[in-house]
Amino acid sequence: MKKFVWPLLAFALSNCQEKAAPPEPILPIPHERQIAWQELEYYGFVHFNMNTFSDREWGFGDEKPWQFNPTELDAKQWVRVAKEAGMKGLIITAKHHDGFVLWPSAYTAHSVKNSPWRDGKGDLIREFVDACLAEGLKVGIYYSPWDRNHPDYGKPEYITYMRNQLTELLTNYGELFEIWFDGANGGTGWYGGAKEERKVDKFSYYDWPTTIELIRKLQPNAMLFSDAGPDVRWVGNEHGLAYETTWSNLMRDSVYAGMPDFDKWATGQENGTHWVPAESDVSIRPGWYYHAYEDHKVKTLPELMEIYYKSIGQNSSLLINFPVDTRGLIHEKDEEAILKMAAKIREDFAVNLAKEASFKSSFSRGEGYGVENLNDGDFNTYWSTPDGQIQAFVELDFGKSVSFNRLLIQEFVNLGQRVKDFSLEKEVNGKWEIVARGSTIGFRRILRFPDTEARKIRINFLEAKGIPVISEIGVYFAPALLFPPKITRTPVGKVSITAAEDSQQIFFSLDGNAPKVGENPFLSEFEVLEATTVQALAVDSKSGKSSEVARVDFDLAKGTWKPITSDSNVVRSIDEKSQTYWTSTSNELVIDLGKEISLRGFTYLPMQARYPSGFISEYQFEISDDGKKWNTVRRGEFSNIQNSPIEQIVRFESVQARFIKLKSLKTIDENPATFGEFGVLTR
Numbered sequence: 001m002k003k004f005v006w007p008l009l010a011f012a013l014s015n016c017q018e019k020a021a022p023p024e025p026i027l028p029i030p031h032e033r034q035i036a037w038q039e040l041e042y043y044g045f046v047h048f049n050m051n052t053f054s055d056r057e058w059g060f061g062d063e064k065p066w067q068f069n070p071t072e073l074d075a076k077q078w079v080r081v082a083k084e085a086g087m088k089g090l091i092i093t094a095k096h097h098d099g100f101v102l103w104p105s106a107y108t109a110h111s112v113k114n115s116p117w118r119d120g121k122g123d124l125i126r127e128f129v130d131a132c133l134a135e136g137l138k139v140g141i142y143y144s145p146w147d148r149n150h151p152d153y154g155k156p157e158y159i160t161y162m163r164n165q166l167t168e169l170l171t172n173y174g175e176l177f178e179i180w181f182d183g184a185n186g187g188t189g190w191y192g193g194a195k196e197e198r199k200v201d202k203f204s205y206y207d208w209p210t211t212i213e214l215i216r217k218l219q220p221n222a223m224l225f226s227d228a229g230p231d232v233r234w235v236g237n238e239h240g241l242a243y244e245t246t247w248s249n250l251m252r253d254s255v256y257a258g259m260p261d262f263d264k265w266a267t268g269q270e271n272g273t274h275w276v277p278a279e280s281d282v283s284i285r286p287g288w289y290y291h292a293y294e295d296h297k298v299k300t301l302p303e304l305m306e307i308y309y310k311s312i313g314q315n316s317s318l319l320i321n322f323p324v325d326t327r328g329l330i331h332e333k334d335e336e337a338i339l340k341m342a343a344k345i346r347e348d349f350a351v352n353l354a355k356e357a358s359f360k361s362s363f364s365r366g367e368g369y370g371v372e373n374l375n376d377g378d379f380n381t382y383w384s385t386p387d388g389q390i391q392a393f394v395e396l397d398f399g400k401s402v403s404f405n406r407l408l409i410q411e412f413v414n415l416g417q418r419v420k421d422f423s424l425e426k427e428v429n430g431k432w433e434i435v436a437r438g439s440t441i442g443f444r445r446i447l448r449f450p451d452t453e454a455r456k457i458r459i460n461f462l463e464a465k466g467i468p469v470i471s472e473i474g475v476y477f478a479p480a481l482l483f484p485p486k487i488t489r490t491p492v493g494k495v496s497i498t499a500a501e502d503s504q505q506i507f508f509s510l511d512g513n514a515p516k517v518g519e520n521p522f523l524s525e526f527e528v529l530e531a532t533t534v535q536a537l538a539v540d541s542k543s544g545k546s547s548e549v550a551r552v553d554f555d556l557a558k559g560t561w562k563p564i565t566s567d568s569n570v571v572r573s574i575d576e577k578s579q580t581y582w583t584s585t586s587n588e589l590v591i592d593l594g595k596e597i598s599l600r601g602f603t604y605l606p607m608q609a610r611y612p613s614g615f616i617s618e619y620q621f622e623i624s625d626d627g628k629k630w631n632t633v634r635r636g637e638f639s640n641i642q643n644s645p646i647e648q649i650v651r652f653e654s655v656q657a658r659f660i661k662l663k664s665l666k667t668i669d670e671n672p673a674t675f676g677e678f679g680v681l682t683r
């Protein structure tokens with residue numbers, strides 16, 4: 001903040017150089033707790049609870065406390081990883097939808113106190129808090145409003161239970177920086193043995209205003225997260241991606257947690273009435289909870305960097321999840337991945353070329369608001385223009401020609417978010433040429449563009465809600481990232497591997513071991529008809545550097561399968577392309593495998609299109625020898641498929657079958673079932 005200048009002193013100074021008046025704020029502006037929070041930018045999620053042991057994404061609520069039994073639990077390890085990765089805090093799932101709680105709550109028996117872990121004397125929230133505080137990490141709590149275990153869920157009594165538990169969490173464990181309320185709520189559950197569907201009115205059931213009042217009293221500095229805020233909002237997807245245009249302003253009175261079509265509001269609104277910045281959440285693996293079968297699906301460095309640039313680089317905070325494993329540790333592969341990401345961020349932003357540049361601007365507000373504030377590394381000092389002067393540019397002269405491919409800009413949002421359109425230009429022989437363009441800036445915006453060389457650049461502020469108020473400008477050269485190659489297979493089993501650039505060489509392996517540079521170069525496509533793991537990496541011929549390993553677990557090729565339906569579009573469900581899908585008016589997919597096969601499971605990829613429909617949420621899998629008499633092998637739910645439409649994997653004891661049927665018992669939106677891709681597992 002600018003120092004307050006006493007009027008008398010200001011008068012005395014006016015003869016010398018007068019300090020200009022600060023820009024008027026443009027409402028809404030952040031609250032103090034939001035200002036403290038926005039500086040955290042990047043923090044971690046820990047999904048660790050009953051689901052870790054039941055191997056589910058959403059427990060039904062009938063799990064038993066004895067199932068919760070980590071063997072090597074060490075919250076200090078989580079904290080060490082988070083800290084080394086540069087995270088400023090951690091948020092833990094104190095209670096998820098299945099209702100089991102990680103602390104010895106006085107209000108339920110469904111907790112760690114009845115588990116074998118630490119002989120029932122453990123308090124995981126205490127261990128977590130102590131570990132975080134010892135290393136200076138901030139502490140956050142995830143508490144699921146939906147409770148599939150509690151007998152009273154859906155009745156007013158449950159709201160009292162929820163408030164009692166929140167009171168325990170918010171009183172006994174010191175200061176919390178964020179309290180996370182999930183939007184998923186109401187549906188089928190165990191509910192104390194009732195085993196039924198309980199719908200709640202998501203708008204009114206929880207009486208949020210009263211709960212918020214309680215929370216403010218107990219934890220006045222904590223940020224309250226839900227789809228709709230009040231302090232921090234969901235970004236509207238579970239991929240960790242904010243939007244090219246992202247406002248921290250939100251029409252908050254028009255949204256509520258768990259509402260349908262929330263994604264339409266997720267970008268925020270230029271004329272949003274309240275300050276509710278976005279938080280991008282994503283898991284480092286496909287699922288939120290640990291499943292050994294995802295050990296090889298940890299996000300790659302290119303994927304994580306994409307998330308970084310599209311969240312933190314697009315005016316949002318980033319919450320990356322660690323699915324802590326059954327030992328009670330962050331898995332080695334997850335640790336490796338997050339540390340690689342942290343190292344790459346450090347590499348990309350190692351040298352700020354703007355530090356040494358000389359700055360000038362087309363307009364300046366005057367003393368105290370000059371361009372020298374733009375590269376002083378201090379968010380609280382800023383450059384601005386005279387009242388009414390919205391369009392302006394800032395020019396940087398590097399003194400010599402330099403190469404760069406990133407522009408970082410921070411708006412001093414404490415006075416409101418303003419900019420709607422800006423551009424980056426470079427000088428070429430006395431003329432200005434466009435390099436990149438952006439819309440909103442907000443707390444932090446990073447533009448990425450191809451390697452560019454110039455001595456002088458300009459940032460043009462073209463359109464805004466008021467005069468620009470800019471805290472920092474940075475210019476960087478991020479070294480190129482080598483992408484792992486893409487491995488694809490046609491329905492008849494032809495595998496090809498392609499690198500991002502022709503100048504890269506590809507090496508692959510089929511035996512489950514990592515591919516080695518120099519061994520097994522990929523020269524032409526080959527056939528894979530049975531269950532096989534294909535791995536490959538790309539080597540850059542110039543630098544000799546190699547990419548990360550790409551891996552695909554193929555199972556039976558589908559070319560000889562005969563789907564039983566008159567609808568020829570059915571092939572789209574077994575064409576090995578994730579982007580195509582088939583809509584089944586009969587809500588099932590029936591396939592003649594051509595011969596008897598021993599099966600150990602199946603996979604279902606929901607449709608991946610922008611506006612999905614017909615996601616199967618409850619399924620039944622059946623087999624038959626003749627296509628007439630059917631036996632049910634499995635019935636179940638695809639949990640969290642709506643928000644996280646990843647490939648669903650169902651395994652069972654080996655069965656022999658020639659005909660198979662995946663039947664939808666229920667779809668999320670009650671539209672006919674869709675199939676993005678279907679496959680079988682034979683190993």
Ligand code: FUL
Nearest residue numbers: 057182183184288640643
């Ligand atoms: C979702 C939940 O349903 C998931 O299980 C997970 O906790 C994620 C962070 O939020 O809505």
Ligand code: CA
Nearest residue numbers: 373378381471
């Ligand atoms: Ca500054």
